[in-house]
Amino acid sequence: MKRYSVFAIAREAMRQHAGWPRAWASPTPKAKYDVVIVGAGGHGLATAYYLGKNFGITNVAVIEKGWLGGGNTGRNTTIIRSNYLQDPSAAIYEKSRSLYETMSQDLNYNVMFSPRGVIMLAQTHHEVRGYQRTAHANALQGVKTEFISPARVKQLVPIMNIDGPRYPVLGGLWQARGGTARHDAVAWGYARACSDMGMDIIQQCEVTNVLTDGGKVTGVETSKGKILCDKLGGVVAGHSSALAEMAGFQLPMESVALQALVSEPIKPCMDVVVMANTVHGYMSQSDKGEMVIGGGTDGYNNYTQRGSFHHIEETVRALIETFPMISRLKMLRQWGGIVDVTGDRSPILTKTPVEGMFMNCGWGTGGFKAIPGSGWAMAELMANGHSPLTEEFSMNRFRAGKFIDESVAAGVAH
Amino acid sequence: MSTRLATAGRLLDRASTMEFTFNGKRMQGHEGDTLASALLANDQMLVGRSFKYHRPRGLVASGAEEPNGLVNMGAGAFFEPNQRITTTELFEGLAAESQNHWPSLEFDVGAVNAKLSRFMPAGFYYKMFIHPRPLWKHVYEPFIRKAAGLGRAPTEMDGSSYEHFYAHVDVLITGGGIAGLAAALAAGRAGADVLLVEQTAHWGGRAPVDGAQIDGLDGDTWVKETVQALESMDNVTLRNRTMGTGVYDHGYALAYERLTDHAPDQDGPRHRLWRIRARQIVTATGSIERPLSFAGNDIPGVMLAGAVRDYAVNFGVSLGDRTVVVTNNDDAYRTAITLKDAGLDVPVILDARPTADGSLVQQAREMGIRVALGKGIAHVNGAKRVTGVSICLQAGEGSEIEEIACDAVAMSGGWSPVVHLWSHCGGKLIWDDAQSHFRPDASRPPLGADGLGFVVPAGAANGAMSTAEVLVDAFQAGAAAAKAAGATGKTGRGPTGDTPKEEPMAPVWLMPQGASYKLRSKMWLDYQNDVKVSDVQLAAREGYESVEHTKRYTTLGMATDQGKLSNINGLATLAGALNAPIPAVGTTTFRPPYTPISMGAIGGEARGELFQPLHKTPMHDWHDANGADWEPVGHWRRAYAFVRGAETVEQAVQREVTNTRENLGLLDASTLGKLIVRGPDAGKFLDMLYTNMMSTLKPGRCRYGLMCTENGFLSDDGVVARIDDDTFLCHTTTGGADRIYAHMEEWLQTEWWDWQVYVTNVTEQFAQVAVVGPNARKVLEKLGGMDVSAEALSFMDWADGTIGGFDCRVYRISFSGELSFEIAVPASQGRAFWDALLEAGAEFGVMPYGTECLHIMRAEKGFIMIGDETDGTVIPQDLGLHWAISKKKDDFLGKRAQERDHMTDPTRWQLVGLETTDGSVIPDGAYAVGEGVNENGQRNTQGRVTSTYHSPTLGRGIAMGLVLHGPDRMGEVIEFPKVDGTSVKAKIVNPVFFDPEGEKQNV
DSSP states (O other), rough: OOSSSSSHHHHHHHTTTOOOOSSOOOOOOSSSSEEEEEESSSSHHHHHHHHHHHHHHEEEEESSSSSSSSSSTTTSEEOOOOOOHHHHHHHHHHHHHHHHHHHHHHHOOOOOOOEEEEEEEESHHHHHHHHHHHHHHHHHTTOEEEEEEHHHHHHHHHOOOOSSSSSSSOOEETTTTTOOOOOOHHHHHHHHHHHHHTTTESSSOOEEEEEEEETEEEEEEETTEEEEEEEEEEEEGGGGGHHHHHHOOOOOOEEEEEEEEEEESOOOHHHEEEEEETTTTEEEEESSSSSEEEEEEEEOOOOSOOOOHHHHHHHHHHHHHHHHGGGEEEEEEEEEEEEEEEEOOOOEEESSSTTTEEEEEEOOOOOOOGGGHHHHHHHHHHSSOOTTTTGGGHHHHHHHTTTOTTTTTTSOOO | OOOOSSSTTTEEEEEEEEEEEEEEEEEEEEOBBHHHHHHHHTTTEEEEEEESSSEEEEOOOTTTTTTTEEEEEGGGGEEOOOOOOOOOBBTTTEEEEEOOOOOOSBGGGHHHHHGGGGGOOTOOOOSSSSTTTTHHHIIIIHHHHHHHHHBOOSSSSSOOOOOEEEEEEEEEEEEEEEHHHHHHHHHHHHOOEEEEOSSSSSTTTTTTTTTTTEEEEHHHHHHHHHOOOOOOOOTEESOOOOOOOEEEGGGEEEEEEEEEOOTTTSSSSEEEEEEEEEEEEOOOOEEEEOOOOOOOOTTTTTTEEEHHHHHHHHHHHOOOBBEEEESSSSSSSHHHHHHTTOBBBBEEEESSOOOOOOOHHHHHHHHHHOOEEEEEEEEEEEESSSEEEEEEETTTSSSOOOEEOOOOEEEEEEEEEHHHHHHTTTTTTETTTTTEEEEOTTTTTTTTTTTTBBBBEOOGGGTTOHHHHHHHHHHHHHHHHHHHTTOOOOOOOOOOEOOOOOOOOOSSSSSSOOHHHHHHHHEEEOOOTEEEEEHHHHHHHOOOOOHHHHHHOOOOOSSTTTTTTTHHHHHHHHHHHHTTHHHHHOOOOSSSSSEEEEHHHHHTTGGGGSSSBBOOOTTHHHHHHTTEEEEEEETTEEEEEETTTTOOOOHHHHHEEEEEEESSSEEOTSEEEEEEEESTTTTHHHHHSSSSSOTTTTTTTTEEEEEEEETTTTTEEEEEEEEETTEEEEEOTTHHHHHHHHHHHHHHHTTOTOOOEEEEEGGGGEEEEEEEEEHHHHHHHHHHHHHOOOTOOOBBBEEEEEEETTTEEEEEEOOOSEEEEEEEEGGGGGGHHHHHHHHHHHTTTTOOOOOOHHHHHHHHHHHHHHTTTTTOOOOGGGGOOGGGGOOOOOTTTTTTGGSGGGGTTTSSSSEEEETTTSOOOOOOTTEEEEEOOOOTTTTEEEEEEEEEEETTTEEEEEEEEEEEGGOTTOOOOOEOTTTTTTEEEEEOOOOOSSSSTOOOTEE
């Protein structure tokens, strides 16, 4: 791998940038791999990366129906935080957040992790108590958060109107080392690192069937032919139930549209990420200057990657209420992605009824922040058959009723 | 230099003069000018700086596609960044400032980036700023953020207002050019309800500029007559300054009307968002000209040929005295002819095609204009404005043949249909080889709920590029849309146009064809974001081969113009780099809005006090006037406490508790949900919804009930009163009323649709007052009326009657442990009844109390509160509520779920009372720690606090909590760490702290 650095840039600048190699190879698939990962989004690529990095398993193919990073990895609002309430969530999201801290250096690819801080606003007494509870839980979980006063909120976000009139800000849960990162770069950085380890990233390759023999996975049929493997990881978000069906089992999952929008870029005016659950909306400012805004999910299932306008309207209203100055900004673009939502809105990282096949899905509205932690844990699960981080996220929890419900702490999207 | 011509300007009123300022400099324009044309008339070629390299930028276009002309406008509450000057109509006193430079537009320090551009190719930031780690947050990122962004951030609350309109039409036509007008004629004559919207202030689009002849009339005359004809049709509505912004599923569309942007002194809303349901949508959105990729194509003075023509014809403005035209098609010859006609010099038309002999070409030649075939521009000379061009062979590598002095360049790379609205909702495109553009594939339109297409492209937006073709295509489109929408009238004959014969264009994606890297690194694709041909080629080389990867890696098409000029050129460049056909590369996704629309318009009227509906009880005003400390609960406002004089809120709460326990308290309980459930199957229905048996409840009696979700979790509680055999009244929590109502409806409509039950939400039909305390009966007896004695109305009875002359329904229920009557009166009588209670209660020490007093009193009694003791993960069994779960029923919502392994796990945390050992109050949300840590290194816990208060009755901190094996550990002390590092210890006790025998309430 040609290392990226300012010196490499300077060298290439002298020769018309002709010496940059491909960031990742584009090979034809081999007949058989030790591990095949289906889905080259952030979670799939991270899974492959940690299989190689932590367990030395590099005879791996990551196969992708479209283009890598083209699903929710490239459509989200890039928020990273780990201030979750329940122990299993806090464990995996904090692992993830800590991996983001050094991701640029680990991958030699600047993913622009910006630990600028995340505030979740409390605008009802009920929310105040909820976030105080989260702060207590986080202290015991090793997640650094604090409940801050309205004055401190105002100091951190001068453009916010904390005085209502409808929902005055009563405080906020502040995670100073939460923040954002450049979403595409996360996928590209992992892809490049995987490719460098000798893994094959195969785009434009759709899985059409899962092959099994005696209850054990043996490979997949794809649009580029049969690919055999010893272990199979399904990391395909909204299409997980379809993949599971090919393997003969069911997953408790619904796919719904989640939308986001950006304003035109403006000069820096907001340095932290703000989430306002009472009024339903969240906002941060990208390095480019756009206000990046996210809202709620549609009320019906679909796969179209676009949503209903009234959600955009409600979100924008909520944010005008919170940040009156955005009223005179303009919406540049709105878009949608399909999020895979489970019964308890927590992810599934699990063995399956098919031996050797594993699933990693159900990240719903909050998957971006989990990418490295999810990959780390999934790799451990696939390599060792057990991971403390995935233990509680097994698909069997739905049968037992052992849900991991975060809705207490994060009303809307998270 | 750019200047105002002595004659012409079809949109101008030369008699009126308007003053405006640009960067503080006073300038003049005319009514009818755009800010762009007025600036050009004042020789202001330089209008801004690019995003990345801070290159000097001039206007490239004349309409919505303009990438460079963006300004800060207005001041204070009316300040707005990133206003596109080509779509900004000039008004008296307009004040604009250019953006993204320091210290000034002319001398921008950031322009050093341009000098360093070789170190800043596409994606350079992914490859550097990696080490040392802390520098990204503290140095690199702040620097990049400051350099990026465009306009300034507004700082004040918006001073303008906005509104929404709703329209239901048969046919929505977007675009008021000749295509839209022709389509409207057809649809209007057919009898369809038509809404025709046009984004500019003028009808007719480009055709009059291009000298179109229609039905034997000149363009302007035909447009005027047609608009008059349409205005005279009752079924047709025309709106200019209204842009079709987006098409959504099921024929939903948005239009954005700019009402006072051009006249800020005018009263009324600034923008209006039209929310339209249309049976059919006709996209008559025209086409946009493409730039050509030659070195220096971003230097101010290089402009699209069509735009040069627009400025000359519409505004009487010339971009320069000597304009070189460079093209790959016949249309650009119109520009040369127009300029020549205006008395300006066109030294040469560089036509990249090897041959050209169409009628426009001949006309140009006849006018004495030199036409150089097979030639292109090697590079443009100049820095902040064009000084000349170097000519080369298109087929070569860029060797200079000749240098020509000029002060403007008009370029045309062909025209691309505006397919945004067609594509928003899934309409597919096909590549048209002859015209080298993507156009709508009529066989794959966006589909409505009926599986049929609901968008019809028309005119240039459909790839019909000549006036004659446009009129035929658009008239047919309008007729087809009307027919599909159900209109049956006759459309008659459509308008016909004359067009000079044009020869085919030739695709030119690189000029010259064999351009060197040096030239390619000066060819701009995306002007605003500084993406060059070399950047796209680098992306392709590095493996970012998908058009989406290229877009995201290079930022091509991600600027505020969303790639209206750059997308096709960019993907053609990518196709070239990948050696793939253009259609195989495809386009990026078209997303709404077509051009940016204000957040204010999206929000509409709903801001400030109108942000969300505010529910007020009939007694709201009294509360407000008597010290209410409000808290939002759902859409209601409830008084947290009534603060008197100088006391604090906390003191008020303590006073209210003590007074209610000792004398008499009044609670405005009107916000509690009240749902009437009625019908022969009402009992059966409630048996399914509640864990309790409700069907056995006797008329005249009340029962406390629990409702669970399908997953078994407790979701709401409340008192159910049986009114008669078929009728129940279910009380819900304040926050739960709408949710539970919807929950009931969902089950009735989707599962038990054959049951004879209906549900009515009467929450706001009644005002309800809880009359609570030892003196409660006394005040009611003083008011007089129905018998409220213990004998006549025992605990959990209800009765109808009158009190103090008010018709009322009295429920003998208690959430405080005191003698308590909850009395419902018609909402219209609520305030009068409240006043009567206060007056009569004066001698009994009456005081109203708020929600916090309510909470404390119920906690003292060990009553659970939905939302405190429950959080969506708690089942009734956790709360010791087994007594409220019927063992006799076969089924109820949650029953099966509550039998699952985890729900019957004996290690589930159970409800207990908690008494701090030092009398202090446990902090809200605290957890009780256990021994050691779990496998993930997290501290083990064994319980948590769910409600915690200082009890004035007991004079100490009390709490309720869920604790591992809690009920079996009475008397044990457990530890709750606080966030400050200290901790508080508490003893596990019975959750009923006060009057466990119920002596106070059962009197």
